[in-house]
Amino acid sequence: MDAAKLEPGEIPTTILHHLCEGECQTIDQIVNALGLTHRQVSNGAGKLILRNYLERVEIGCYQLTRDGLTAKHNGTVITSGPWRPDTAGTRKPVRDTFRQRLWTAMRMSGAFTIGELVMAASRDDADPENHTGRYLRYLKAAGYVVELPVRAKGTHQTSNGFKRYRLLKNTGPTAPLYQAKRKSLHDYNSGVDVPCNKPL
Template sequence: MQPGTVPTTLLNALADGSCRTMDELDGCVDLTRRQISDGAGSLIMRGLLERVEVGCYRLTPNGQQAAMEGRIISSGPYRPDRGRCRAAQPNTLRQRAWNAMRMSGAFTIGDLVMAAACGVEKDPEGNLRRYLKALVNAGYLVELPVRAASSKLTSNGFKRFRLVRDTGPVAPVWRHRSKGLFDHNLGDSGEIVLCP
């Protein structure tokens, strides 16, 4: 059976606008009671059918219009995407590092690893190095000209960074596919900040 066949069959069976019970529908369409119930639920979600009482269904004015037009009900979304984004994860390495960046003046990757890593991450330093690179490219961080001193004699020191674009409490998320940072703090549906 093709997707959408059940609700389309019910739509056509109720096209006269009368209220029909489950028993009446079971006798006039070649569907099981379970299929009738599921198809009715699909039509109700789309606003094409109403449940007058338990087990008794009738098309709404929109449903009668759809039946007259011969509309085929397909599976899939039945209303437009409202642009809501997935909620941010509250306790990740990058979120903890973002919190530390917001509280610090200047910091190194080592400072963030000490503040944010909890011991279960595989490579927290590499993870944060990639994240800071994305934040620098997007304009959230700047690399300071003076490095932090190192204990090794031949070392140039550690790069220091400063947060210059603090958009809010939720850490921006790096999206590899779009090559940008998704910032949950910028509006209801967030905003992509492209990284050159």
């Protein structure tokens, strides 16, 4: 497969139709099987997760959901444009923003650092490290994210390492939004406002 010639929508479609019922594969296995890059597989898997077609069943291992199996059997083709979840109520459309990509990367990961999230989500975004750190603080204050006691190893001998986090509340595909006036996090998945009153 010539990965360079694939259109953005073709990558998640290729991953969708590659996975088999009940099969759990790691990112590395998908990369090796399809000849894609890690970034392409990560982005493609993120689009499938947004549509509830893919889920992480254990750290680093992904399999198709019931909706994903249905989409595969129906020959569904994933498009590269914005996508709105199919819900009974009114919900904010899922847009391809930096915050949305951060949230998707968190949902796909076990533990993560700010640098790892930036690597997965940034596409020439301005000041991605600061934006990522700020969003993590909001999620932590709302009880969605926890800072882990053991840091990731630093790149220099004198480094104290990097803070590691884990997502505690994976409520759905749409990234929660911080509301400064209310000092709360609006969760589009649950439809509730969560106060950001936990210690940072």
